[in-house]
Amino acid sequence: MKFWLTLFLLVSCCSAFAQAPVTGIVFDKNSSERIAKVNITNLNSGKTAYNDLKGEFSITAKIGDQLVFSKPDHFSDTVSISSYTPLAIYLKPVAIQLKEVTIKGKNLTxxxxxxxxxxxxxxxxxxxxxxxxxxxxxxxxxxxxxxxxxxxxxxxxxxxxxxxxxxxxxxxxxIDYRFNKTFVQGVTHLEEPRLTDFMQKYRPGYYLVTTAGDYEFIAYIRTNLKRYLRHSKAHELPALPKVKVDNN
Incomplete structure (x- = not known):
């Protein structure tokens, strides 16, 4: 009896720490069409992958791992792995896609x-x-x-x-091109005026912006978001005193 109990516990422990492929498809939340070039990052293991032109992806993970799905023109989404059932991921676009119009001097890199x-x-x-x-x-x-x-x-x-x-x-x-409000809001989910306040206090340097990959850049924002939420009022100016106006 002890042998079977020990064997059961051993198999359970191995299963808990084993990694297996997590598969699925990424869709656009508005159009329900498959989207490609989505970066998938396992925050626990640090592994990254991109989905293919059919929107399909595969990345190794274990139960409890967190996967971040990110694409420059869509809001990021984080999923916690609870099983190895294929996933359907829906990413919300950052803006409504309008008919392409060429305007000189606008939207230049x-x-x-x-x-x-x-x-x-x-x-x-x-x-x-x-x-x-x-x-x-x-x-x-x-x-x-x-x-x-x-x-x-x-x-x-x-x-x-x-x-x-x-x-x-x-x-x-x-710096502004990469550390823009749309992208930062997609990672932090902050609303104004806290979004602008956060971006001013934790604006990255030129070296980080030009050398960090997507995973490192998102990790930088998330790390500073935790600091900001703990000390968001540390640098706020005190409210101005109320002045009573005498009309006489």
Missing amino acids: PEQQLVNTKREYAKIYSPSSNPDLLNMGNGGVGLGIDALYNLFSKSGRNAEKLRGIIDDEQKQKV
Whole structure:
């Protein structure tokens, strides 16, 4: 009797910790059509996968694991695995899909905006705006007159300063492009004004935005969300005192 009881407990423990493929299909919640290019992340094991063009996916997980389904143009969804029955996942789109219209100057990526900016300020980005200090002449190596002028003249310093301003602005646009309200709200489910407050307090840096993968970026937001919910009023300004107005 003890042997069978021990064997039963051993099999139960192994089953609890065993991993098996979790399969399913991802749909658009509004249209009920299958959607592809959805990232599936197992928060417990760290494994990631993408579904195929038919919307179908397969990822290993064990009972109790949490899977995050994310797609740039849809809100993310988190599912806790309770069985190995195939899943039907419905992701809500972040906006109503309208008929595609091409509008010049609108909805450009930060890289496209930078190309346009450099075209508008071609003079300060041209090679002649920052030539080498040393040049080769008949007499050998010498100082370039144009280089010295651009280096020490007021116009040269202004051009260098303007390039710095444009480059800094470009980095902020890259951050805004990825750390946008639609995406952050899909991960945090915060509403205004707390959404704006959270984004201002936990705005990521340029390095994180340009190097972190989807899993790391979502994890960054979720980690800071926990901190924000614990200390959301830590930096709030006190309410202004009420002032009694005497009309006499």
